[in-house]
Amino acid sequence: MIRCIACDHTLERTSGRSATAALACSAATLLLLVPANLCTFLTTNAFGVFRHSVVASSAIAMLDDGWPLLAIVIFLFAVLFPVLRFAMLTTVLESLRRGREDRWLGPVFRYATMLETWAMPDVFLLGLAVAYFRLAAAISVDLGIGAYCYILAGILALFVRATLDKADIWERIADTHAFAPGTPLIGCIACEQIHPAPAEGTRCARCGKRLHARKFNSIGRTVALTLAAAILYFPANIYPLATLPIGFQPTRYTVLEGVIDLFHANLYGLALLVLTASFAIPILKLVGIGWCVSSVIRRSRKRLVAKTRVYRTVEEIGRWSMVDPFVIGCFTPVMHYNALIYGRAEAAAVPFTAVVILTIIGAKTFDPRLMWDAAGRAQ
Secondary structure, eight states: OEEOTTTOOEEEOOTTOOHHHHHHHHHHHHHHHHHHHHSOOEEEEETTEEEEEOTTHHHHHHHHTTOHHHHHHHIIIIIIHHHHHHHHHHHHHHHHHTTOOOTTHHHHHHHHHHHHHHOOHHHHHHHHHHHHHHHHTTSEEEEOHHHHHHHHHHHHHHHHHHHOOHHHHHHHHSOOOOOOTTOOEEEOTTTOOEEEGGGTTSBOTTTOOBOOSSOTTHHHHHHHHHHHHHHHHHHHHHSOOEEEESSSSEEEEOHHHHHHHHHHTTOHHHHHHHHIIIIIHHHHHHHHHHHHHHHHHHTOOSSHHHHHHHHHHHHHHGGGGGHHHHHHHHHGGGOBSSSSSBOEEOTTHHHHHHHHHHHHHHHHHOOTHHHHHHHHHHO
């Protein structure tokens, strides 16, 4: 295990990591995503009338209901990006296993790594669990072959994250260069390949990303994205998020009301998960990013390690706030019956989804090294 001498962050860990295991899990995930997307996902039954869905039905239903942003987001995050990520990752790992040294391996692995945040079959599983129990309280619902395949794919996706040693894969694609002591250096943000400082502005020789000593306009972009998310956070929690039939009565609920409904249904574990993912995590992201940005602006030298760890946490957990949009996406296609039995997204769904996406991008645009730079200048 290799740690940073400044913040004690783990730079490289080999225990429990295996390229062979990652390849097996990635290939299995890719294969499972085929029937997961093509076979029946959910089936509901109301008075002998059946409704069926596939995963892509979530996007189609959102589009039909007049929510194009939600349709695009659900299709990308739950359907397209998972297939692209595991197709690229499987291709790279299999090519390396065969000993190939093609130049396209670096850029393709960079894109596969970038999609790690946005491909969300694991998050979609939690959304499916919440949707299933909410539907079961009002109507007969069954999981289809597609749902079982998607569940297995989501679980294997977690194993891929656990077993993949990115540093090792980058070293297999191209070795890290050695330079004479005292040479001014910069590191690639994507693959951490070291280059001489005059190479700034050119493309990384390993992954093809443009080289910058620090992320471009990091503070300006992060502040703009975080402020936009903070403004949208209020309508996202004040207005109704969705409508579901409760006792054959269409009932609108907000984020917190949805959590309360799960508590009343004695689903305490799911209630705590949704409360954490949909309410606590967005607040943590806004406060955490704000704390880090203010540290740079004030040139603070206090608690730099703690701030860096908060940033790493915010960057890692941000994607799990997509649970509620995925819940809506799961139940909407199979809840179009009549004026009393229906489910759909409501006014808060778009700002809530926007908050999740803006905070994820805001964490990506922030460069934590700026906190250490600012502290050094202040000193």
